Amino acid sequence: MCIYLKLLRCLVLAVTLFAVSAPNGRAATDDQRDAPDEGTSTEQLDIKEIMRLTMTKGLCQRVIKKKATKEEQAELVRLFQALAELEPPIGDAENWQEQCDQLVKYSTEISQGKESYKSLKKAANCIQCHRQHRPK
Numbered sequence: 001m002c003i004y005l006k007l008l009r010c011l012v013l014a015v016t017l018f019a020v021s022a023p024n025g026r027a028a029t030d031d032q033r034d035a036p037d038e039g040t041s042t043e044q045l046d047i048k049e050i051m052r053l054t055m056t057k058g059l060c061q062r063v064i065k066k067k068a069t070k071e072e073q074a075e076l077v078r079l080f081q082a083l084a085e086l087e088p089p090i091g092d093a094e095n096w097q098e099q100c101d102q103l104v105k106y107s108t109e110i111s112q113g114k115e116s117y118k119s120l121k122k123a124a125n126c127i128q129c130h131r132q133h134r135p136k
């Protein structure tokens with residue numbers, strides 16, 4: 001009789017544990033699924049939108065002036081990477097790639113703790129890039 005009671009208790013414990021852990025398990029996978037969507041999804045962004053997010057809203061300036069958080073630094077890298085994937089409306093494609101690669105390179109270095117602030121500032125030259133790639 002005693003052994004049955006023990007088994008029963010064991011079973012109850014197992015069911016309880018399962019019930020408690022199952023929702024947690026599900027929550028964890030939900031988090032994982034949501035993770036890539038954090039911040040702004042870069043998938044459907046065009047150059048104008050990236051300009052607004054990085055340049056007009058001051059994210060790039062904040063990073064250059066060492067005022068950005070780690071998250072903001074990472075966000076800038078992500079947006080510049082997305083920019084580099086796009087084609088410029090006008091201008092030489094190779095030159096565009098070079099300019100974008102520099103933005104990606106220096107913002108990445110900063111996010112890794114390097115002091116590439118001046119390099120990023122130089123790379124984020126609005127007028128120089130607009131002259132070549134922004135339609136009038």
Ligand code: HEC
Nearest residue numbers: 047048051055056088089099100124125126129130133134
């Ligand atoms: C690597 C090249 C590059 C750099 C650097 C750059 N831009 Fe741009 N920007 C562009 C291109 C290309 C367009 C035109 C996009 C289009 O018309 O599709 C543009 C457009 C814009 C627009 C218009 C967006 C709209 O909604 O029409 C703004 C505002 C802008 N840039 C701000 C800035 C500022 C401010 C800086 C400097 C801090 C800067 N950009 C640096 C490439 C660049």
